[in-house]
Amino acid sequence: xxxTTLELNVHKTTTVNRCSxxxxxxxxxxxxxxxxxxxxxxxYVTSEQLNQMEAFYPLHVYVCDRCFLVQLQEFVSxxxxxxxxxxxxxxxxxxxxxxxxxxDKVIARFGLNTSSQVVEIASNDGYLxxxxxxxxxxxxxxxxxANIAEVAKTKGISTVVKFxxxxxxxxxxxxxxxxxxxVANNVLAHVPDINDFVAGCKILLKPKGVITMEFPHLMRLMxxxxxxxxxxxHFSYLSLLTAEKIFAQxxxxxxxxxxxxxxxxxxxxxxxxxxxxxxSISEQVxxxxxxxxxxxxxxxxxxxxxxxxVKETKFKLLEFLISAxxxxxxxxxxxxxxxxxxxxxxxxxxxxxxxxxxDRNPYKQGKFLPGTHIPIFHPDKIQETxxxxxxxxxxxxxxxxxxxxxxxxxxxxxxxxxxPEVNVYS
Numbered sequence: 118x119x120x121t122t123l124e125l126n127v128h129k130t131t132t133v134n135r136c137s138x139x140x141x142x143x144x145x146x147x148x149x150x151x152x153x154x155x156x157x158x159x160x161y162v163t164s165e166q167l168n169q170m171e172a173f174y175p176l177h178v179y180v181c182d183r184c185f186l187v188q189l190q191e192f193v194s195x196x197x198x199x200x201x202x203x204x205x206x207x208x209x210x211x212x213x214x215x216x217x218x219x220x221d222k223v224i225a226r227f228g229l230n231t232s233s234q235v236v237e238i239a240s241n242d243g244y245l246x247x248x249x250x251x252x253x254x255x256x257x258x259x260x261x262x263a264n265i266a267e268v269a270k271t272k273g274i275s276t277v278v279k280f281x282x283x284x285x286x287x288x289x290x291x292x293x294x295x296x297x298x299x300v301a302n303n304v305l306a307h308v309p310d311i312n313d314f315v316a317g318c319k320i321l322l323k324p325k326g327v328i329t330m331e332f333p334h335l336m337r338l339m340x341x342x343x344x345x346x347x348x349x350x351h352f353s354y355l356s357l358l359t360a361e362k363i364f365a366q367x368x369x370x371x372x373x374x375x376x377x378x379x380x381x382x383x384x385x386x387x388x389x390x391x392x393x394x395x396x397s398i399s400e401q402v403x404x405x406x407x408x409x410x411x412x413x414x415x416x417x418x419x420x421x422x423x424x425x426x427v428k429e430t431k432f433k434l435l436e437f438l439i440s441a442x443x444x445x446x447x448x449x450x451x452x453x454x455x456x457x458x459x460x461x462x463x464x465x466x467x468x469x470x471x472x473x474x475x476d477r478n479p480y481k482q483g484k485f486l487p488g489t490h491i492p493i494f495h496p497d498k499i500q501e502t503x504x505x506x507x508x509x510x511x512x513x514x515x516x517x518x519x520x521x522x523x524x525x526x527x528x529x530x531x532x533x534x535x536x537p538e539v540n541v542y543s
Contacts, residue, residue: 138181139188139311139352140363145179147417149187149354150344150424152176155462156487157193158348158455163484171488174349176459180420184362187335187354187420189347191309211517213244215379219329220248227327229254229298236289236296236321238281239304243269250274257294259285282310286317295323302331303380305360306351315367318388325395328369328388335359336409337382339420342537344427345460346381356414357384357405364388373399381513381536430538431464437539438470441506448533449504450474451518453481453493457510460535462488471508475499499525506541508533 137144154173162171174192181188223229235249240258242265249256250273258276260266266276279285281304289295299322308314318328333346335356347354361371373387373396384405389396413419441448450457453476461467467489475496476482484493499507499522507525509515512534519532519542532542 136190138184138186139191139309140186140359140366141181141184143181143183145181145188145190147180147182147420148424149178149180149420150347150427151178152344152347152427152459152463155348155459158350158458158487160487161453161481161484161493162487162490167485167490173488176347176349176463178347178354180417182417184359185356185414185417185420186311186359186363189349189352191352193349209514209517211514212379216245217248220245220252223298223327223329224249224252224254227298231255233297234294234323235298235300236294238299238301238318239307240269240274240276241265243272243274243276245300245302246274247272257289259289282308282313282317283320284317286320290320294321295326296321297323297326299326299328300330301328303333303383305330305332306353306355309352311353311363312367315363315369319367319369319390322369322390324390325393326389327396329385330388331377331379331383331385332360333380334376334382334384336412336414339423341381342423342426342430343381343456344423344430344463345456345536348455348459350455355384356409357386357402358409358414360384360386361406365391368392370396370398371402372396374402374405376405379513430536433539434460434464434535435466437533438466442470446505447472447502448506448508449499449502450491450508450510451496451499451522452476452509452511452514453478453486454511456512458487458489460510461486461491467491472502472504473498474508474510496522503528504530506531506533508535510535512536 155176156171156173178187178189231253234255236257237246238259240246240260246256246258256274258269258274259281260276261280263278266278269276299318322328332355335354338346357374364371368391369388370391371386371388375385377383377385448471450471453474468491471491473492473494475494475498481493482495507530509518509532515534534540
């Protein structure tokens, strides 16, 4: 297949400080949780920058009392965050398997073939589209981070280097790039103008096409105290009830939903044009909608208990670390994910507790975590120093990591998982 890449310019925008709901416009009056001040979670620090000033921004999360969208105010524009990004999806083996399984499933379910068009928004390094491409199904990626898009291009994946919204959708539709399958995994939460994004999806979708999106499920975030999934790159935190309202406002209907284990518990929604009568609402949608309503997600009072649980988790983690250090134990981290940076900065955990962390991503190795300045090494560092504890920061991948690092048991090292509360695994 001939590789064609549409290069589109990215324009900087000014920083915006919102005090109204990004979906319905209501004034934001209710705090969901306040995690204090924190740097951008993917803004890794070089050795030359260690003694320079570092920007911190509020991690104060609100919930709208009209549409119940949980959200951060926008202190930094997506252009400042995502134009060059440090997260490469292909460094997680389990995520690649997740992508491959999804590919096989939707090809069979929707009859995709060599005449179909698959478009992915936030296509990253081609982690997903490569599996469609291997089956000779035409693909197009849309990815604003130029450094990551370059990796996808080396795989033969046509990639538009641009942020997505109405304007991008109109440009692509004019080029006959409308989608039979439009995929957007873990990006809906990352867009401050959620109305522009979803409206763009409607424009880019063929009349009988299907949208699938995956995003962390707010119900699971609250049930399992996953406060570290809150960071400046995530502007919105979604329940099915709120997602349905947003999609309906833009002429789209969620007709099916799956509950996934990824990222600590996610939803995969399936949507179509509201005027597309060929798809009926599944029992799974009705059941989850009823479960969220019963749990209280349509009542503002339900959201008020989360902050207390977050504080308790912080106390327990610090108690464990203090006790371990008083016993003379050494502690290293595994991973340098965005969620880990929220956790460490909120809890005030630095090199006084954690000697270093490791990551498989070469882009992060040799740098330092934002805010805490904990150094990041290659995973081989674990074998060299033989720590007593390994704190798993990407806890959503704990099973994969424990399997990969099983050799640390040779010297009695134990694994520590901090969320939903501290657990130690031998």
